[in-house]
Each structure stands twice: as structure tokens, then as C-alpha cells.
Amino acid sequence: MAPDVSLAATPHRRLFAHFPWHVAFLVLAISAIGIWNLASASRSAHAPVWISQSSWMGAGIVVALAVTLVDHRAFHRLAWVFYAIVVVLLLLVMVKGRYVMGARRWLTFGPVNFQPSELAKLSVALAMASWFAADSEKRKDGYGLFGIVIPLGITFLPAALILKQPDLGTALIVLAVGITQILFAKVKWKTLALLAGVGVVGAVLVYPHLKPYQKKRVETFMNPQADALGAGYHATQSMIAVGSGQALGKGWAQGTQTYLSFLPEQHTDFIFSVWAEEHGFVGCLLLIALYFALVTSAVDIAGNARDRFGHFLAVGLTGMLFWQVFINIGMVIGVLPVVGVTLPLMSYGGSSVLVIYTAIGLLANVGMRRFVN
Template sequence: MSIDRRVIKYLNWPLLGLTVALFVVGAVNLYSASAVRLEDGIALAPYFEKQLVWGLVGLAGMVVFMLFDYTRFHALAWPLFFLTLLLLAAVPVFGSTVYGAKRWLDLGPFSFQPSEVAKITILVVGARLLSRKPEKLGWGEFLFIVFVGMLPAALVVIQPDLGSSLNLLLLLAGIILYRGLKGRVLKVLAIIVPAVLPLGWFFLHDYQKRRILTFLDPTNDPLGAGYHIIQSQIAIGSGRLWGKGFLQGTQSQLRFLPEKHTDFAVAVFGEEWGFVGCLLLLSLFAMFLMSIFSTARDARDRFGSFLAAGVFFYFFWQILINMGMVLGLMPVVGIPLPFMSYGGSTTLVNFCLIGLVQNVSMRRHTFRHNRSLQFRGEAAYASKK
């Protein structure tokens, strides 16, 4: 595992700086979310220290993904896919139950979520399948890619973990749209998807149905299913323009706000730093996403471009859904906010994916000749059409 020193100049330094900045902001916010006020001071829950450890592990993972030539993932895509299916199939049998769901596999001193590995797998397999040809997708390729994506997504749903399953499918949908669909496929899907989507209601668990009904009217069950959204809205609204200040949020410090270290971490941030702080956080995320997208746009090969685009959509959907959920604009589906929410496996995957984007950026110079040949081939294909 080595790297040419010349490729360092292609490192996406803005992305690296924004990633570190978001993790630091998230760690500071998690410090507040972990704090418990006592008569003689403040005690900390273990989340903050664990997140710092996972941050160091994540940085190491990012370096590994930067050094490993991403083009080798093209050959590893299918072995990685079948290994992921085995891990996901093992969860219902050997997994540990937490909060009524089997999502973790114990490996001695630590545990991990195979659903997090599935995100990288879907990204790699999707990029391989979509980079084979330059033209837009027809029905055959589209249905095959959807079938491939549905296999791990279905195994994740039965854990049950609707949030991660939704994340897998949205990631895949994003890079499919980035590749492009033929006009007739897009027109048919625009009619079929809205018509079929309501049928998904009958496949949801009772608690998932309650979440959707609560989203429509949280006041129907203010002390039950609607409690999370109501307290989150109160916390963010009470922050007003400038916020209440660090460690001064009443909803979070007095423990009215549930899941404040995971799904509702941004509610803690909004209460303490107000509208101005949230606007700055959104600006950080916007620059972060644009930096990833610029790498996808400037990649020297199709496979690398789709990898970076997949990472873009991976983070884009999580940011959009989590913030919409916390504001009460979307149902609660258990999707964390990248680098802000606590989570060991999630933090590791986030850093690894950033390392993958850096890998694509750093190796751009090695594809100069190949890219010109690729474009010539695409021009020849277009002329034949």
C-alpha cells in the first residue's frame, strides 16, 4: 500500500479542513449533549469520550482509504457484495438485541453494524455497474441495479432498520440519476413510483406507522410518539437568534430532549447557538457537499466519478432527512447527522468515505491519458448512434 508523492498536490484540502471542522463542532456539541448537571458541577456520559476514540479510529480509516488505490475496488466489488450479504444474514441469528432490534454483531470487545458496511458495498457495486457504459440507463440495466440494491436493503429492513435501508436505496438512486435514465424509463417511473409508494404503508411495522401519523400531527400523542418532535421543536425555537450559550440549553441539560446525542444532536446545537449558529452549520455542510461534488466532476475516470458522486448523495440525504426530521418536516426514521450524531460504526464509515473521495482526487493525474481515450470512445459511440 503505497502512494506516489506527486499525487499529494491533488489532495482536496478544503474537504479535509471541512471534515475536521465538522467533527470538532460535533464533538463540542456532543460534550454538551453528554453533560448532566449535578449539584457539585457537571458529569459527562461516556458518549463524548467514546466519540473521540472513534474519531481517531476514523482518521486512521480515512488514511487507509486514501492510500488504497480505489481502482482496485472495481475488482473487489462483487466479493465485497457477497460478504456483506453474509454479514447481514448473520445479524438475525447471531446479532445482539438493543432497543428491541438486532442490528449489531459482537466481535469480542467491540460490536459493529453490518448495515454500515453495506453502505460502502452499495456504493462500490453501484459505481462499478454504472461506469460500464457512457449512455443513459435503459430498462435492463436499471432493473438489474435496483435488484442488486434491494438485496442488502431487504436484509437491513428485517432487523428492523428502516433508516439505514432507506439510506442505501437513496444512495443508489442518487448515483443512478447522476448517470442518467433514458427518457422513456424516466417517464414511466414518474408515473409508477408515486402510484406504488402508498402500498409501502402495509409493509411497515406498527411503530413506523405511528411515526408517520405523528409527523402529520405530533399533538395527537404529545407524551408518546410525538414527544421527540415536540421537544426538538421547542429546543430549536427557544434558541432564537443567538442561542442560550454553550451548556446553557434547558431542554437538553434538564433532559427533556430525548436521543440528544444521536438523532436529535442538531436540536442541542440549535438551542445553544440559535439561528445564527445553525446558519453557520448549514454553510459548513453546504461547502462540504460542494467540495465532494467538485471531486466527482473533476475525476479522470468514470468509476472514480461515480464513487465520489455516491459519497455526495450518501451525505446529502442524511443531512436533508435528519435536519428535516428534527424540525418536524419529515417523519422520524432514525438517520443520524454526519459528524454530529454519536455513533462508532457511523463515524468510521463517514471518515472512510471521505478518504475514498480524497483517493479519487489524489489520483487524478494518473488518468489523463485514459480520460482522453475515454472521451474519444464516447464520441465514437455517440456518432454511431
């Protein structure tokens, strides 16, 4: 008797029947805006980076789809292996890393250059999810200070190695991912208060060890105009670009701050400034609304995950998306110090694009399997 093909295909049909298509739509919409915006941002450059970005996003889509086909519990088993590999790569950066603009952040393998620090965001999210999935069930009354020593160590180790490169922005995102997961693990209020105090003291202790240019950026945060041609230049030019967009913007490819190259790092850290100058307040509201919808969709996936690992993984990935958007937009409009954080799916960068798409694939993975036994 011939096998029933329709029955054999049922599990896959059931799985993709619950695929979060709204998340896919939001990601593709932001990606399309990002490529369009990069085409304008790079019009005065020698190389049209939007073409390269399109290729990376195409590869990212393939990676995201591949990730959705594997049950997320398989990543539970591989989490610590991946974490260890990333830590080794970060150590390798310190020895063999390529210098770019005074920082050693890149590893080169043949024609490929990539930043292991981008992978650290995923590795922390996976390792912390693995830890809490196994440990949180034992702590019905919540976590005290000693209960979160190991999770803090998991987070701080790669963050410290990244800070050494130096890359303050990515180190902060890695910390934010881990701490977001810790906060969702029922930490006791007294412990939270103590952690806040430790955070303040830690910031004071870390500050003297920052690079001179990083210190200067923090010092000019409150008054960028005090050194408008020096440490405050990035923030000042960014705010000029954002403000000059007014309500409706100057129009695509009409941004003078962008075209005349007054705006620094306009393809990466300050890509939002390009968008604001050319599309104004209304365009910014549209983009922020898309990010808000993406983050709230990710929160919904985390809240409805069918297992602890999926829940904590989705929490970490949601935190990664949220904090990158929040810090990047905050720094380009002058309400946060300039620390070098890219805007997901908008800023140019192959490593960043692949990591974000992998995170989206993992989120979709968790969301799809909450309905499947």
C-alpha cells in the same frame, strides 16, 4: 551510481500535491464541532460519550488516510467481494444480531459491537460504481427500464434486509445512494417517470408492513401535537429545542431541553436539536454552511473524476453525505417524518464515524488521482 531519491519520491509528492485539503479542513471542522456538541449533550449522562467519539474519530482519520494511499481502482476489483460480505453480515444479523430497543441491528465480535447496515451504504456505492463503470459505456443512448433492473436489485437487496431489522432510516439512505447513482447514469425520462410511479406504489405497499411505531411516526408527521406524549413526542420536543434557541442560542451547556433529558436520542438522531438550542439560528447557519461546502466539494470531485468508476463512486458517496444531512435536519425541525437517520460527524456512533471517514478517504482518493496518470 546512487539512485536519485528526489526522483523516486516524485510520484508520491505529485499525488499529495493534489490532496483536497479543503475537504480535510471541512471534515475536521465539523468533527470538532461534533465533539464539542456531544460534550454538552452528554453532561447529564453517566458516560461522557464525547471521549469515546474522539477515539472513534481518531481511528477514522487513520482509516481515511490509509484509504487515500490505495489507488481507487483497486476498490473497483474488490467491490463485489465487499458487497457479498456485507449481504452475508446482514443475513447474520437476522440470526445472531443483538437486540437493542426492540430492533436487531448489531453484531458482536468480542468487545466490539458494530452495525453492518452502516457498511451497506459503502457496499452499494462501490458495487453500483463497479457496475456502471463496466456497463454505462455500452449504453450511449441512456438507460431504459430493463437496463436498470440489475442496479435496482443491487440497491434493494441490502435495503430490504436492513428494513427487516427494522431500520427504516438506514434503509432509506441505502436506497438514496443507489438511486442517486442511477439518476447520474443517463436514465431516459420515460423510465424516470415510471420509476417515480413505482416508488409511490412501493411506498403504499411497504407501509402496511412497517412496525406500529414507524407507522405512528408517519401518521403524526403532519400534526405531532395530536399525540405529543406518544408518537409525536420526539418531533415535538425537538421542535421546542430548536425554536427555543432563537437567534444566538442559550449558550454551550445551557440547553434546558438537553440537560433535563426532554430531548430524546440527543446523542444520535437529535444531535442537531442540541446544537440549535445552544447556538441558535446563527450557529445552525454556520453548521449548514460547512455541510454545504463539503457536499459541493464532493460534487466537484465527482464531476472531475478521471474515470467512470471514480465518477460513479464519488456520486454515490456524495449522495450518502447529502441525504443523511438533508433527512436528519429535516426530521428534527419537523419538515420530514422521524425515521432515525444520524447526522454525519455530529451524531455519536463508532460504526457511523468509521463509515463516514472511509467515504471521505475514498472521495479524497478520487480527487487526488484525477491529475495523476
